[in-house]
Amino acid sequence: MLEALEGSQAIARAIALCRPGVVAAYPITPQTHIVENISKLVADGKLRTELVSVESEFSAASVVLGASAAGSRSYTASSSQGILLMTEVLFNISGMRLPVVLTCANRAIGAPINIWNDHSDSMAVRDCGWIQLHCADNQEAVDTSIQAFRIAEATELPVMVCMDGFVLTHTLETLEIPAQDLVDRYLPPFAFDRMLDPHNPLSLGTLVGPEYFSETRHLAHQALSNAASTIVDADREWQSLTGRSAGGLLTVEGPADARIGVLAMGSVVSTFREAMDCLGAAPAKLIALRSFRPLPEDAIRAACAGLDHLVVVDRALSPGFGGIVGGEIKAALSGMNDAPQVHNVAIGLGGRDVPMEMWPRLLDVPQQGGGFRILDLEPAKLGEMS
Amino acid sequence: MTEMNDPRARQPRFRGLEAGHRACQGCGEALAARLVTESAGPDVILTNATGCLEVFTTPWPQSAWRVPWLHSLFENSAAIASGVEAALKAQGRRSKVIAMGGDGGTFDIGFQALSGMLERMHNVLYVCYDNEAYMNTGIQRSGSTPHAARTTTSPPGKERMGKRHLKKDLLSIIAAHHIPYAASASVAYPQDLRRKVRRAMEVDGPTFLLVHSPCPLGWGHDGSETIQVARLAVQTGLFPLVELERGEVASVMPLRHRVPVTEYLGLQGRFRHLFADDDHRAREEREHLQALADYNVERYGLDGDGDDPFDADGADTVRRGGPASS
Amino acid sequence: MPTPMNRGAFAQAGSSLAFKTGTWRSAKPVHVHATAPCHGACPAGEDQQAWLALLQEGQLQKAWESLVTANPLPAITGRVCPHPCESACNRGHYDSPIAIHAVERWLGDQAILHNWPYPRLPGSPRSERVAVVGAGPAGLSAAYHLARRHYNVVLMDAMPEAGGLLRSAIPPTRLPRDVIDAEIRRLMSMGIEFRPRTALGRDVTLDELRGEFDAVFLAVGAGKSRHWDVDGAVPADLHEGLALLREWLAVGAIPKPNAVLIHGGGNTAVDLARVMRRAGVRDVHVVTASGLPGPDTDTDDVLNVVPRELEQAIEEGVQFHPHRTINRLIMRGSKVVGVEMVRLKKLPDGNGRKSRVSFEGTETVLHVDMVVPAIGEVVDPTGLTAILAGRDFIDTDMFGTVAGHPGLFAGGDCRSWIKKLTNGTVSAAIGDGRRAAEGIDALLSGRPPAEENRPSLPFAELNLAYYEKSKRVQLPTLPLESRDDSREIEGGPDSAQALAEAARCFSCGNCLACDNCWTLCPDNAVLKTRETCSDGSHYLFDYEYCKGCGLCAAECPCGFISMVDDD
DSSP states (O other), X not given: OEEEEEHHHHHHHHHHHTOOSEEEEOOOTTTHHHHHXXXXXXXXXXXXXXXXXXXXXXXXXXXXHHHHHTTOXXXXXXXXXXXXXXXXXXXXXXXXXXXXXXXXXXXXXXXXXXXXXXXXXXXXXXXXSOEEEEOSSHHHHHHHHHHHHHHHHHHTOOEEEEEETTTTTTOEEEEEOOOHHHHHHHSOOOOOTTOOXXXXXXXXXXXXXXXXXXHHHHHHXXXXXXXXXXXXXXXXXXXXXXXXXXXXXXXXXXOTTOSEEEEEOTTHHHHHHHHHHHHOOXXXXXXXXXXXXXXXXXXXXHHHTTOSEEEEEESSOBTTTBOHHHHHXXXXXXXXXXXXXXXXXXXXXXXXXXXXXXXXXXXXXXXXXXXXXXXXXXXXXXXXXX | OHHHHHHHHTOSSOOSBOTTOOOOTXXXXXXXXXXXXXHHOSSEEEEEXXXXXXXXXXXXXXXXXXXXXXXXOSSOHHHXXXXXXXXXXXXXXXXXXXXXXXXXXXXXXXXXXXXXXXXXXXXXXEEEEEOSSBTTTTSBOOTXXXXXXXXXXXXXXXXXXXXXXXXXOHHHHHHTTTOSEEXXXXXXXXXXXXXXXXXXXXXXXXXXXXXXXXXXXXXXOOGGGHHHHHHHHHHHTSSOOEEEETTEEEEEOOBSSOOOHHHXXXXXXXXXXXXXXXXXXXXXXXXXXXXXXXXXXXHHTOBOSSOOTTSTTTTTOEETTEETTO | OOOOOOGGGOBOTTGGGGSOGGGGOSEEEEEOOOBOHHHHHOTTOOOHHHHHHXXXXXXXXXXXXXXXXXXXXXXXXXXXXXXXXXXXXXXXXXXXXXXXXXXHHHHHHHHHHHTOOOOOOSSOOOOOEEEEEOOSHHHHHHHHHHHHTTOEEEEEOXXXXXXXXXXXXXXXXXXXXXXXXXXXXHHHTTTOEEEOSOOBTTTBOHHHHHHHSSEEXXXXXXXXXXXXXXXXXXXXXXXXXXXXXXXXXXHOOOOOXXXXXXXXXXXXXXXXXXXXXXXXXXXXXXXXXXXXXXXTSOGGGBOSSOHHHHHHHHHTTOEEEOXXXXXXXXXXXXXXXXXXXXXXXXXEOTTSOEEXXXXXXXXXXXXXXXXXXXXXXXXXXXXTHHHHTTOSSBOOOTTOBOTTSTTEEEOXXXXXXXXXXXOSSHHHXXXXXXXXXXXXXXXXXXXXXXXXXXOBOOGGGSOGGGOOOOOOOOOXXXXXXXXXXXXXXXXXXXXXXXXXXXXXXXXXXSOOXXXXXXHHOTTSOEEEOSSOOTTSOSEEEOTTTOOOOOHHHHHOTTSOEEEEEOO
C-alpha cells in the first residue's frame, strides 16, 4: 500500500519493522525526525524496543556496540558532527565485527557550522570499516534500511545507510512500507554466536599486538570485500519478495551506446533521473553507485565499458586532493583497457541546491577539460569570503 | 601439573579473574577486580574501559576472565554497559552488568558516559578501580591524583610540589545523581568490599563503587606493601570508606585509631619530595594533606567511639578459619 | 601452528592459564612453620600453639591429645608450672600474654572429668623392657612416653605412692591431692607396672636393673640438701627448707618462731614461707639473690617462682628481700638472733659472663630467731656412687644418655645442668622424661635420637593489623581470709573463659587458616585445599603463576609465610 510519508518517518517505520532490540540515538539535525518518530512509535506501543536516550552520539554508538555484543539487534542514527563524535566507536564496532545498523542523514561538517546536506560526514568515516550504502530516494532508503540488517547480520559487519539530510529525510514522498510478515520472512530473528553470555563467557575487545594485528586488518578487508556478494543477494531476494530493487551495488541507466557517463551517489541520482526524462539531453549513462564500501571495482568497470568520458560527482571533497569518490573511481579504472577519461567535480556542498539543470552542465564537463573543481562555485562570492 | 590443576578446579570460591593475567607484582587493581568479580559471582557481564586492567587481562588469544567481558574504548565503559543492559532487558535476561574502569576512565575521560548511565537509571554496577593516576600510559596525573603527589605530568621541582590541584570528590558528584547506592571501599578491607559488592548487586538500578587500589609502580612502594598502604589510606582518613544511599551518607567505617598522614605518605615514592629536610614547602604540603584528612574525618564523622568490630581496626580482624567480620 | 585469528579477536574464558607468570618470580613464598615462642620456651616441650589452635576449632579432646603428646600431666603443670611459655608469649608485647597455664589446667581437668584415654603412637608392642627409677615427674613422663611407644615399662619408687616431689614438696593449696591421684591413676592405666617401696641401693642395685632391663632411666631426683653455712657459721638448730616442707606435708608439723628468714629464691622457699605465714609466724622474710619481676630485673635474673604464687605470697604478707644475700649471722651463743644482709646484683664481668657482685655499704640487719636455707638440693649418692663419681649430679646429654654406661639414662632433678634446658621445675622434669624416652627408643631401634629444632617466631614477624586487643582472663583466687593449708588458692577458668583465652592465641608461626593469603593474592596463585596439606595448612602456592610479590607473606598475620630466593 502506498503512503505519503516524510523520509524520516518512513525510516522510523522501516526500522520498527525490523524489530530492533535496542535503539540508541542522540538528536542532531537533520537526523532528529528519525529519532522523534521512533520515540513516538515506542510511546504508542507500536515498537517494542529498549530506546536508550543517550547523552551524546558517542554514547549512542557505544550503547549499540554493547547491545549488539549482548545479542540484540541494534540501531542508531546520526549526522555530521554526531558521526564524527562517534568515529572512535565506529571503528570499534567494525573491528569487533558487530552487526549494527546506522542511518547517516548526510550533512556537512563545520566549521563553519552548516546543517545542510552533503556527504562530508560519511566520507570522513569512509575508512572505519563499515559497509556504506547510499540511497537515491526514500523508497530506496526504506528498502535499504531493511536490507541493511540482513546484510549486517549475514556478514557480521556494521552497515551505514546514507540518506541525504533534508533532501530525503524531510521530504514527503509516496512510497510503500512493506508488510510486517514480509519483513519477518526476509529478516530472521537476530542471532549472534559471540554473544555475551554467562553460559559461554567470551572476552570481546581484546588487545592484539604486532604479531597478529596485520592479520586482523587483512581479515577486515577481506570481510568487507566479500560483503559485495551479500549486498547483491540481499537486494535480489528483496526484489523477489517486493518487486523492487534498492540498487544492488550500483545501477546503470541510459542508452547502451552512450559514450559519456555520470557517476553519482545519493539523492542527486533521483534529480538526474528526472533530468534524463525531462530534459532529453545528449545520450548519456547514469551510474548510481549504491555501495561505496565495499567499492565494487568489477561492477564499476563493467558499467564504464564503452564510455569515452566519465564524470564523477562528489558531494564532499578532500581539501588538497579533490573529490573523494572521483579519486577512488580513477583508481578503480586504472589499468582497464579502453578506460574512459575520468572528470571529477563536486557539487551541492553544504546544501547548495542541485537542480535538474545541473545534468547538462555535468555532461559538458569533458568539453571544458581541467582537473577537479567545485562546479557550482560562484566566483563572484569569493571576494566576500576570503 | 595435574596435581596443581586439580585443586584449582576445586576452589571453594568463584573465580571471575583467573591466574595468568599480566598485572605487575602486587597489583592492587588486579586484586580489587578479583575480589569484585568473585563476590559478584558468575551471572554477570562485565564491561571494561581501556587501561591496565583491560591490557593485562586480555592479550589475545588469552583472557583471564571467566565471565563474559566486553572492552571497547577508554571513555565508554559506562555507555557500552548501558547498551548491554538495554539488550538484556530487551531479551528478558537477568544477568547483572558490571562496568569497570580506572580513575582515568571514570573521573575524567569517561565521566560523561558514567553520568549519563546513572541518570538513565541503568541496572549497572559501576566499579572504579582508583589508583589515582593514569598508570597504563606511565603514571600521568588524573583528576583523582591526590594533592601534592608526584606523577610524570605533575613532577615536583623548583616551582611545583607535585600535583597542584585536589583529588576530585567524585563520590559527591555520584551522590548528586541520587542513585540508590554508592560506596567507597578498599582492597585493604576485603570483607567490607565484598559486602558492598553484594549490596550493590542486590539493587535493581545504578550503583557505584569506588575501590582504592594501590599501584606499586605508580605510587612507589614495594608490591608486598599494597595492603599496608591501602590500609593506611583508610586509617589516616585520606580515603574514607563510606556508603551513600540516594545521595545521603548511610554508613561509614569509623577510625578507632587515627594514624597521622605522614605514616601513609612516607611509605610511597610519589610523596618523597614532601620529606625533603631543607624545603619549607614540604612541611606545608604535609600539613595540607593532614588538614585534608582531618576535613574528611569531620565531614563524614569518622572518629570512632570505642572499639567496634566494623571499624578500621576491627574490620580486618582474623580468627582461625577465616575473617572475623564476615 | 600459530593460533588462527578469529572474527573480532575474541578470547576464550580463562585462557590466560596458558601464560605462566611464575617465570617472572625472583623470590617465592613458602610456608615456614616456625616455633611459637611458647613452644620454644616450654621445658616440657609442649606445642601450646598447636593445642590452642585445636581449642579454637572447638576440638577439645583433640587439643588435649595434642598436649599430651609432650606432657601427660597438664592438670598438674597447669597448676604448678612457672609457665615460661607465658613470659615468652608474643602477645605479651601486644597486650598481655595468653594465660596458657589456666587453659592447660582446664584442659587437663576436662580430660580427667571425661576420662579421655591417652592415645598411643601407631605401632605394635615392643618386646624390650625398660626400668624407670623414681616416679616423680621425670619418671612418670618417661614411663608414659615409653608406654606410648608400646614398651614394657616398670616404674619403681622408694615411696608407697607415685608422684615424687609432687606429693612431698608441693602444698595442696597449689596442687590438690585428688588432681595428682587422678592424673597418675589414668597414666598408670596405660599398662605401666609400678613397684612401690623400691629404693635404689636399698631394695635393688643399679647393676641388677641393668641386667634385668634393656634400658634404665634414672629419675631419682635430688634428695640431699646442699650444704649451707655463712662464713663457716651454722646455727645449732638448722632446719633445711625442703625437709621442713616435706615434714609439714607428711605430718602437718611446722616450727613457729616469731620471725624467720628463708634463704633462697625457688618454689620451696616461697611455699615454705607461705606455709609458715599461714601457720602464724609473724615475720616471714625471704632473702634471695634473684630479683622480683620488673623493669629493673633481667629475665635471667628473676626469681624462679610461679609469678602468681609470688603475688599471692606478697598478698599474704611474706616479705621479700630481692637482690640480697646473707653476709653474716648474728648469734647469741649457738642461736641465731639476726642476720646482716647486703645488696648484690648479677652483672657482666670482664669475661662476658655474669656473676653476682655485692655492694659494700648496703649492709642492713634483720632480726630473726630462725634461719632456713632453701638453696637447693643435690643427688643422694646412695646406690649411685659409681655413676656420680663424686659429682653432685649425673652428667647426661639432652636425651639423658649417661656417657660410658650404655643403656643408662638419667633426667629430672638428678641430672646436671644443660644449657638451654631449664632445670628444677616439674615441666623440665617432664621434658627430660620425654627426651629420655626418645633416647631409649632410638637406642633400642638402632637410630639416632631426634628432637624438633625449629627457629622461633619473633614478634616483629606478626602482622598486628589483623588482631584485636583483648583482656587476659582473670582467675578467681580465694580471698585472704579464706586461705588455709588445704584448699586450692587459685581457681581455674570456666569453659567459656578457657575457650575465650585460647581464642586470643596469635598462632605464631603456624597457619591460622584465616584465608588472608588466599583472599589477598592478586594473581589467584594461592589455592585453598579441602584436605590438609603436608605442612598442616589448607593452602598451596601455585608456583606456575605466583609472581613473587610477597603480599601473602606481608599480610600473613602469624608469620607462616616467608619469601625465599627463587632462582
